[in-house]
Amino acid sequence: MPGGTLGKAATAVAAVVAVGGVLAATAPAAPASAALPDYTTAEAGNPIVAGWYADPDVAIYGNRFYVFPTASRPYAEQTYLDAFSSTDLVTWTRHPNVLTTANVSWARYAVWAPAPIARNGRYYLYFAANDIQSNSALGGIGVAVADRPEGPYTDAIGRPLIAQFVNGAQPIDQDVFIDDDGQAYIYYGGWGHANVAKLNPDMTSLGTFADGTTYQEITPSGYVEGSQMFKRNGRYYLMWSEGGWTGPNYSVAYAMADSPTGPFTRLDKVLAQDPAVARGAGHNSVLNIPGTDTWYIFYHRRPLSQTDGNARQVAYDRMNFNADGTIQRVTMLVKDNFADGNALGWQTYGGAWSVSGGQYRTTASYGGKSLLDDNHANATYDLDVTVTSGRGDAGLVFRASSVATGTDAYRGYYAGITPAGRVILGRADNNWTPLGSAPLPVATGQRYHLRVVANGSSIRVYVDDLTTPRISVTDTAFASGRSGVRVYNAAAAFDNVVVSNQ
CATH class of the missing domain: 2.115.10.20 (Glycosyl hydrolase domain; family 43)
Known part of the structure; x- marks a missing residue:
């Protein structure tokens, strides 16, 4: 040319x-x-x-x-x-x-x-x-x-x-x-x-x-x-x-x-x-x-x-x-839409994970999670999540460390959605501390867009509507750590993961 x-x-x-x-x-x-x-x-x-x-x-x-x-x-x-x-x-x-x-x-x-x-x-x-x-x-x-x-x-x-x-x-x-x-x-x-x-x-x-x-x-x-x-x-x-x-x-x-x-x-x-x-x-x-x-x-x-x-x-x-x-x-940049049919760079802790149909899928387990090898602090986390079966929840782990296999075997935060009709936010430290919850109609098999904005001690959780947070809390327990996905008593599919520094 x-x-x-x-x-x-x-x-x-x-x-x-x-x-x-x-x-x-x-x-x-x-x-x-x-x-x-x-x-x-x-x-x-x-x-x-x-x-x-x-x-x-x-x-x-x-x-x-x-x-x-x-x-x-x-x-x-x-x-x-x-x-x-x-x-x-x-x-x-x-x-x-x-x-x-x-x-x-x-x-x-x-x-x-x-x-x-x-x-x-x-x-x-x-x-x-x-x-x-x-x-x-x-x-x-x-x-x-x-x-x-x-x-x-x-x-x-x-x-x-x-x-x-x-x-x-x-x-x-x-x-x-x-x-x-x-x-x-x-x-x-x-x-x-x-x-x-x-x-x-x-x-x-x-x-x-x-x-x-x-x-x-x-x-x-x-x-x-x-x-x-x-x-x-x-x-x-x-x-x-x-x-x-x-x-x-x-x-x-x-x-x-x-x-x-x-x-x-x-x-x-x-x-x-x-x-x-x-x-x-x-x-x-x-x-x-x-x-x-x-x-x-x-x-x-x-x-x-x-x-x-x-x-x-x-x-x-x-x-x-x-x-x-x-x-x-x-x-x-940190992104994964799983269109390549694999989950390179992800490490699993419990559960059974696979990629099919351009989504990252897992069967139901009590706390199965998969994390990236990152260390974000002030960040915006986006992903699509679908609860495919079960009455438990599925969602995002962020600012995580000391990760191991087990229900709450990590130190960090988790935001998820459940067909029981809630969006939840909590803190794990080999135990579970609820930080926030809000009503949200969630249908099994339907995809939802979950966003978490964590800036310093401020944590805001959005679902589909990205202008008004469903949950907004202040917590100082964890300042940075790994990002990933997790389920509790539910099978789920994840897609379009994006983590970006603020």
């Missing part, structure tokens, strides 16, 4: 289609769904796929979106790469072992940060391996090739494409970008230094710049690792990760330039941890929906309850721009 309005996944990752029986690279096709994805976040919940994964990069091949992440495991076990694909950014199919060290003679372990791209009718996957610490070690950045997006990929040249430290940059964390004029670039670097090099049209060898050099250093202030390049409205955006990858300060920053080689001057942080949602958010990629100005940032993050450095998950959120082209800071 003219004007350079598409991002890496649209301009640099060309779709491959059959033309007269010959594979040829073309502009990417829009996904074959009724409507192009236009979400505020991963509406069906983050993480988007099961398992520990990190460093996601994205591509659009034909009518599918692809995510290629690192397997987030100890070094010696990082011997393979999986991929995931989707037509709608909601339901994902896993493609295991798209690349393994068995197909790369020089790679042993630490296979990191895959970067996918298509050209010349073939699919290329750039990767780092062996985590070399000096120029005397074998390893660096390699390139593999396949005839299908899901592989299998095999080593294209039998050796690393970039095997040495240049300008102080460890050869890891590569990203590949094809500009509007057809010139391909590879951006990479760890140890606080970033380089760019040209790729020749064969995509398996490096070219030179006008001055005869192969590498140019482009390190912006604060750079640590995780280069990512995209283009929008004729401007070049370099993104990178800052801080330590195992720590809470891991984050993403960016720069803008008029040239693919910079200079790149740091402008701002784009993505950082949110102590209410997740830690260690970083090592990102960017996806632009073809033909639109809709953008997403894909990244990894660590659940709040996890301390293992490799406990990382793939997520995405909406990325927005200001009128001058600068990027707004990304908010990690």
